[in-house]
Structure formats: C-alpha cells, structure tokens
Amino acid sequence: MRKTLQELLDALKAGDLVLLGLCLFTTIFGCIVISSTTAFMDATRFVLVQLVAAIIGVGLFVIISSIDLDYLLEHRTILFLFNMGMILLLVPFGEVHGGNKSWIDLPLLPINIQPAEICKITYILVMASVMSSHQSRLSSLPSITHMVFHLAALVGLNLVISGDAGVSLIFVFIFIGMAFAGGVHIFWFLLGGGTLAACAPIIWFKVMDEYQRKRFEVLYNPEIDPHALAERYHTNQALQSLTAGGFSGQGLYEGNRTKVNALFAQHTDYIFAAIGEELGFLGCLIVLILEFAIIARCIYVGIHSPDFVRRVVCFGCASALVFQVASNVGMCLGLTPVIGLTLPFISYGGSSLVSLYAMLGLVSGVHARPAPGKQGLYIHPPR
Secondary structure (H helix, E strand, C coil): CHHHHHHHHHHHHHCCHHHHHHHHHHHHHHHHHHHHHCCCCCHHHHHHHHHHHHHHHHHHHHHHHHECHHHHHCCHHHHHHHHHHHHHCHHHHEEEECCEEEEECCCCCCCCECHHHHHHHHHHHHHHHHHHHCHHHCCCHHHHHHHHHHHHHHHHHHHHHCCCHHHHHHHHHHHHHHHHHHCCCHHHHHHHHHHHHHHHHHHHHHHCCHHHHHHHHCCCCCCCCCCCCCCCHHHHHHHHHHHHCCCCCCCCCCCCCHHHCCCCCCCCCCHHHHHHHHHHHHHHHHHHHHHHHHHHHHHHHHHCCCCHHHHHHHHHHHHHHHHHHHHHHHHHHCCCCCCCCCCCCCCCCHHHHHHHHHHHHHHHHHHHCCCCCCCCCCECCCC
C-alpha cells in the first residue's frame, strides 16, 4: 500500500503540474461563480458537490497519468465494448432531462452519471489505437473505414437511445481533430463535407425533430419568435445578462437576474451569461483565457511528443474542450444552437468535472512519458 502511494506521488511529480494547476484554478473560479448563482437556494450543497467532484477528479487525473498509455491502447476491443455497455445502461437506468435520455440515476450514487461524458475519454483511446494500427497508411480506404466505423457505432447508438445530438457532436469533433492532427488527407475531409451537404435535406426533414430545427432557424430567421417569448426566450435572457454586466459587472451575488434565478440554468448551461452579468466583460475574458490556456497546454504537450499516438491523444482531448467551450459560449451569445453542453471546469456538474480531470490525465501521462521506451515513473498494471 505504501509503495503504491509513493508511486502515485512520484507520478504526480512527473505529470503535468502546469495543466493540473490551470484546471484547479479554473475549478475554484467556477465554484465561486456557482456559489453566487445558487445563493437563492442552498449554495453550500452545490459548492460541496463540486469540490468533492474536483477531489475525485484530481485523484483520477493522477492515477490515469501514472498508467502507461501503451497498456491502455492494447485493449481497444475492451474499451469499445465498454463504450457500448455504458450507452446501453441508459435503457434500464436512463432518466429524461431536457428531452434527452442522457443520464443514469443509480440508487447507490449521490449524483447522476452521463455515460457519454465517460465514453469520450475511452473513445479518444479507441480512436488513437485505430489510427496507430493504420499509421503507415492513414489515408487509405481501410483506415478511414475503420475509424468511421467506431465513430458511427458510438454516435449511432447514443442517438438512438438518448437522442442527445449535442453530446454526440463531441465525438464527431474529436474524430475530426484527431484525424486532422494525425495527417489524414484533406480529400477525406472534403468528401465528408460534401456527403454531409448532400444528406442535409434528409437529416433536416426526416431525422431532426421540429424543436431541433427551430434551434437552428432562430439563428438566421428573425421572423421566428420576434418577441422572444418561446424559442428565443432563454438566449434573449442570456444576452440581456451579458450586456447588463458592462465592463466590470454588477458584482458577485448582486446580479439583477441571477440573484432571483431569472436566468435559466444559470449555474450550468448559461453560467457564462451569469458571469457576464456579475463580473462583466473582465470576468468573461478571464474565463476564456483560462479555458484556452488549458486547451493550449494540451496542444503544447502533444506537439512536443515525438510519438504519433501520444500526439493524437492530446489533440483529441483539446478538440473535445474546444467544441464544448465554443458551443457553450456561442449558445449564450446566440451564435450557435442550444445543445445543452456545459462550460468545462466552470459549470456545475459532478460527473462532467470528474470526467474532464480524468480526460486530461491522459495528457499529463503524455507529458510524463512523451515517447515509448522512456520508462518514467508510472504504475505497471497487472497483465
């Protein structure tokens, strides 16, 4: 036991302490905002859950960064079956929130779990393993088919069972980011874009529901809900909160809307708008700097790794973060459709926070062991 603890401490020292520090600082900032936006309720409970999730997340960050990435990549089939099993758990245990069956409520756990949040970590590993197996012919048809199969299987199953298109898009963006970083020929991106454009009418009229189409239509059609009483209501409230904050904001716990809970999901999906109201442009700028510092660190670690598979893992993690930040901030600004994605490390959500730390543990592991053969300090799991 003492030996294992010492190995974890050594692994922590060898890991990416800069990345961990950025994540912790952003989490603390998020806890402060969560406390302010939930002051009308029991703010202590929300902050406590977030802090406990952060402690668990840091533990997973250290453990995952201490495990040899090559060992994880050797078990691609197990990781793939794990992803399928996690999504299938939604069938007997799933609960509907916001129209999507994306959460699992287990009696023994104090918080709900979103399987897709966990699956994005293992999907990055599966994608990296597949790309590594085709590294010498990455742009060949068998290679592209193999990569697309894993994407289609996970996204298709998640859409059928949960109906959550927003979370499913994270997997697509991870796929694009890793494929681009890995060096897939531009021809395949153009072919994919052309295929999507050709299938757009079918997706629009046959696949998407009316409420999903309206989320896109309100972005460019001013005739839809011009008085912001229906489809535009939440976005309009978010924009009013952002503009009401001005340069320096109305102050923590002093927001006109946030202190009376007039802003929808102000501690989760629309927390960026709440920050704009209470801390103004400066607060929003600080959040964006912190988020993109974390993303930049992931890219930095990936670029400085000479190993192909480690590099694409880092870019996969960065891609997931870029998509979530862009989607959440764009939703609050009325630039992107509402798809219910949280702001990483800022929004309230125990399972989301734990999964984010676990995901970045992969990047920390790459920092500790940037190439195979460099046997740094890490735990050798029993084979």
